[in-house]
Amino acid sequence: MLDLAILGLLEERDLHGYEIRKQLREHLGLLANVSFGSLYPALSRLVEAGAVEIAGDPAEERPPRTPPTGSLSGELAVFRTRRHTSPRSRRSRKVYRITDEGRRTFARLLAGGSPADDARSFGLRLAFARHLGPQARLALLERRRAALLQRLGEVQAASAGTPLDVYARSVVEHTVEGVHQDIRWLDRLIDTERRGAALTAEPVAHAAEDR
Amino acid sequence: MLDLAILGLLEERDLHGYEIRKQLREHLGLLANVSFGSLYPALSRLVEAGAVEIAGDPAEERPPRTPPTGSLSGELAVFRTRRHTSPRSRRSRKVYRITDEGRRTFARLLAGGSPADDARSFGLRLAFARHLGPQARLALLERRRAALLQRLGEVQAASAGTPLDVYARSVVEHTVEGVHQDIRWLDRLIDTERRGAALTAEPVAHAAEDR
DNA sequence: CTACCGTTATATCGGAGCGATATACTTCTC
DNA sequence: GAGAAGTATATCGCTCCGATATAACGGTAG
Numbered sequence: 001m002l003d004l005a006i007l008g009l010l011e012e013r014d015l016h017g018y019e020i021r022k023q024l025r026e027h028l029g030l031l032a033n034v035s036f037g038s039l040y041p042a043l044s045r046l047v048e049a050g051a052v053e054i055a056g057d058p059a060e061e062r063p064p065r066t067p068p069t070g071s072l073s074g075e076l077a078v079f080r081t082r083r084h085t086s087p088r089s090r091r092s093r094k095v096y097r098i099t100d101e102g103r104r105t106f107a108r109l110l111a112g113g114s115p116a117d118d119a120r121s122f123g124l125r126l127a128f129a130r131h132l133g134p135q136a137r138l139a140l141l142e143r144r145r146a147a148l149l150q151r152l153g154e155v156q157a158a159s160a161g162t163p164l165d166v167y168a169r170s171v172v173e174h175t176v177e178g179v180h181q182d183i184r185w186l187d188r189l190i191d192t193e194r195r196g197a198a199l200t201a202e203p204v205a206h207a208a209e210d211r
Numbered sequence: 212m213l214d215l216a217i218l219g220l221l222e223e224r225d226l227h228g229y230e231i232r233k234q235l236r237e238h239l240g241l242l243a244n245v246s247f248g249s250l251y252p253a254l255s256r257l258v259e260a261g262a263v264e265i266a267g268d269p270a271e272e273r274p275p276r277t278p279p280t281g282s283l284s285g286e287l288a289v290f291r292t293r294r295h296t297s298p299r300s301r302r303s304r305k306v307y308r309i310t311d312e313g314r315r316t317f318a319r320l321l322a323g324g325s326p327a328d329d330a331r332s333f334g335l336r337l338a339f340a341r342h343l344g345p346q347a348r349l350a351l352l353e354r355r356r357a358a359l360l361q362r363l364g365e366v367q368a369a370s371a372g373t374p375l376d377v378y379a380r381s382v383v384e385h386t387v388e389g390v391h392q393d394i395r396w397l398d399r400l401i402d403t404e405r406r407g408a409a410l411t412a413e414p415v416a417h418a419a420e421d422r
Numbered sequence: 423c424t425a426c427c428g429t430t431a432t433a434t435c436g437g438a439g440c441g442a443t444a445t446a447c448t449t450c451t452c
Numbered sequence: 453g454a455g456a457a458g459t460a461t462a463t464c465g466c467t468c469c470g471a472t473a474t475a476a477c478g479g480t481a482g
Contacts, residue, residue, distance in 0.1 A: 026369035
């Protein structure tokens with residue numbers, strides 16, 4: 001689950017751990033609140049599995065734009081100024097880069113290889129849905145829709161029997177309402193997705209307005 | 212988190228593990244999808260801590276209504292019939308009962324002793340809110356409201372800067388919309404709570420109005 | 423009657439995620 | 453120049469989850 005998020009971000013560009021967390025908190029902060037206690041082990045795991053590699057500190061990795069002066073002291077001076085004057089010089093950071101193996105893992109995770117289809121996994125997958133083909137996107141959306149419908153049925157059937165007090169009932173009703181809204185949202189997405197698929201499959205003819 | 216749920220259900224009546232899970236799945240199935248891998252360790256933990264005790268199988272625990280016949284074979288016959296004809300005779304089940312210590316733990320957890328105030332913990336607390344005093348209930352609701360507002364601000368501020376593609380944006384917008392709806396729901400609850408408090412708090416003289 | 427299957431029920435294992443905490447360097451502020 | 457705040461990596465202990473094993477019972481098909 002975290003692996004998917006990390007690989008998805010690294011697919012975009014190389015990042016170090018702290019920044020991965022920042023992006024996740026900012027973009028999907030309401031969805032997944034990843035902490036360092038899970039992030040760093042996950043990164044180690046991914047390195048271990050060969051899905052990402054350490055690119056080193058970009059301040060050092062970036063080959064010097066200034067061409068070799070020929071003098072050793074000159075080149076050392078570059079490092080010295082970098083280290084002390086450049087605002088880029090940070091403490092030791094590990095910049096991670098995705099590998100080909102990682103890209104394959106990402107595709108697999110995204111397509112649905114992983115087990116749970118809770119709200120978080122789904123939200124994450126959908127957020128990276130641009131890496132999916134149109135048919136896989138549709139499948140993702142419809143699979144989620146079906147799962148929500150099923151859950152809804154189970155809960156409603158069960159809650160019909162037992163009487164709940166005001167507060168518990170309010171909680172149940174509100175979550176049920178939330179699920180309904182999710183389904184409506186999915187319906188909208190599925191609709192525009194179908195339209196889009198029809199358009200891209202046939203890009204010549206008439207124009208596109210959704211909604 | 213699970214402890215709270217278990218204690219809350221046991222507060223109502225004695226239950227065995229399997230049934231606890233069933234009730235949780237039925238009532239709060241959309242909120243918390245508790246599995247045995249967490250349930251049984253949690254029960255052991257609670258027994259260890261003295262918060263619940265094992266009441267034994269009710270089929271065996273219940274002292275025989277039939278008075279001792281005086282004949283050994285007669286008493287054995289009772290067991291035999293119990294075992295084979297009564298639909299109550301199940302495999303060994305452990306029925307758990309809450310203790311006074313457990314009731315205290317429950318009150319502490321419910322009031323907000325535990326750390327995280329994610330959606331699940333809050334939903335759980337609210338579902339058991341009838342065990343709370345009116346003021347504590349209000350505090351719970353308002354604490355949650357404040358937390359949601361803060362999160363909302365953070366995410367909106369952050370997402371203003373970075374451009375997202377269609378799918379990621381749709382996810383973010385939908386979750387944001389969900390949070391708005393949560394807040395409206397909380398507002399309604401807070402409102403009725405204030406009204407109710409005013410009514411029950413002042414059956415005699417003039418009103419005690421906070422705010 | 424017995425052989426099998428679905429349900430009820432308890433339990434354990436490995437792995438993943440989280441909160442708290444430690445550590446260390448840099449940059450800002452007074 | 454000293455201390456606060458921000459950036460950054462890392463580990464520990466705990467809880468939770470999914471998968472799996474085990475076992476007893478009820479029903480039913482042969």
